[in-house]
Amino acid sequence: MHKLNGSCGCGAVTYSLECEEIKAVFCYCKQCQIHTGSDKWFGLWVAKDKLNLNQTNVTSFTREGDSGQDLNHLFCKTCGTTVCVDVTVGHFYSVAVSTLKSDQTFTPSMAIYTASAPTWAVFPQGVPKFDILPPGLGG
Ligand SMILES: [Zn+2]
Ligand SMILES: [Zn+2]
Numbered sequence: 001m002h003k004l005n006g007s008c009g010c011g012a013v014t015y016s017l018e019c020e021e022i023k024a025v026f027c028y029c030k031q032c033q034i035h036t037g038s039d040k041w042f043g044l045w046v047a048k049d050k051l052n053l054n055q056t057n058v059t060s061f062t063r064e065g066d067s068g069q070d071l072n073h074l075f076c077k078t079c080g081t082t083v084c085v086d087v088t089v090g091h092f093y094s095v096a097v098s099t100l101k102s103d104q105t106f107t108p109s110m111a112i113y114t115a116s117a118p119t120w121a122v123f124p125q126g127v128p129k130f131d132i133l134p135p136g137l138g139g
Contacts, residue, residue, distance in 0.1 A: 004044075006099040008081035012057040015083060017095060018050045024097060024106040026127070028117035031063065035073065035082055039121040042108065043085065043094030051084065051093045058083070065089060066132070110134060 002022060007014045023045040032041035053074070061073040065087070072086035084095040097106060108127050115131040123129065 004104070005101045006083070006095070007101065008076035008079055008083050008099060010076060010079035010081075012078050013054060013076040013081070013083050015051060015053040015095070017044075017046050017052065019044070019046050022106055022109075024108050025094070026108045026111040026124070027094075027113055028111065028121060029113035030116050032113075033118065039118055040111075041094070042097040042106075044097050044100070044106065045090075046093045046095050048091050048093060051095065053084070
């Protein structure tokens with residue numbers, strides 16, 4: 001069991017989480033590029049009931065995912081940091097690894113939506129790549 005803490009850039013939004021196994025995923029979809037200002041989002045996938053988020057200073061942006069179901073981006077009202085994304089179709093949160101307090105040595109388990117990656121994207125070696133999603137994952 002991993003117990004981790006994190007916060008947004010200004011510290012107004014804090015959270016703690018527990019997860020059995022580390023499932024950390026690089027997502028190269030266009031929306032993740034826009035949100036991060038980078039080639040990808042690095043998300044730690046956490047079951048819904050395992051994330052304890054202090055909602056006081058959180059606001060959200062909802063968009064439709066490929067599945068047709070909502071993705072709710074939860075971000076800080078003050079500094080704008082997206083702390084996590086509520087992936088309603090999968091019943092999990094994709095928590096921004098960048099917002100974790102301690103420097104965790106996560107290895108990405110897979111890279112998804114690589115077909116949407118920009119030409120200058122950097123792919124880690126030895127990490128399975130999927131054009132969109134791996135089979136069986138209805139994102
Ligand atoms: Zn903040
Ligand atoms: Zn994405």
